[in-house]
């Protein structure tokens with residue numbers, strides 16, 4: 001066998017190995033994609049003045065999950081000062097308001113995004129009610145919140161404390177309604 005033959009065989013062999021690796025890598029990517037889409041997700045949120053609702057809807061558009069709005073039977077006062085005062089008292093007494101409706105099929109979901117405005121450095125009481133009323137043991141919880149300038153404060157750590165038997169992922173924080181599309185997408189990628 002002369003040198004040219006050996007070289008040609010080597011090139012053909014390398015090409016076969018390279019193509020094989022590429023096909024296997026693509027199969028891995030496809031399997032991962034299939035696994036992700038097998039996971040059913042739900043976006044649950046409470047919103048008093050609309051910021052968290054807007055963020056929840058953007059997350060829903062990107063994840064194609066189902067969406068559920070938490071609502072209290074007793075509406076909160078429309079006056080900002082009054083709701084701030086009421087929420088302060090509710091936090092102090094660890095009050096959990098009664099909710100209008102339930103997610104009937106919570107067991108169908110593997111991943112639950114939970115959104116809340118920051119109220120007095122933590123989640124809104126209605127979100128506490130939702131978490132305590134629903135069994136989310138073993139599920140992946142992905143929190144998000146909107147705030148008025150003070151950041152997430154204890155919101156995510158308090159959510160994680162209420163869900164010791166769930167996997168609570170990194171939360172997304174936005175100042176009021178200012179989240180950029182890019183930041184939402186990057187965060188969603190990071191919590192996959």
Ligand SMILES: Cc1cc2nc3c(=O)[nH]c(=O)nc-3n(C[C@H](O)[C@H](O)[C@H](O)COP(=O)(O)O)c2cc1C
Nearest residue numbers: 047048049050051052117118120121147148149150
């Ligand atoms: C009762 C109450 C308490 C709040 N407490 C905080 C707070 O502790 N820190 C903060 O940064 N913003 C606080 N805010 C501002 C809200 O977190 C912010 O406006 C949020 O984006 C509202 O979300 P929403 O429009 O979905 O209700 C509070 C607002 C209300 C009504």
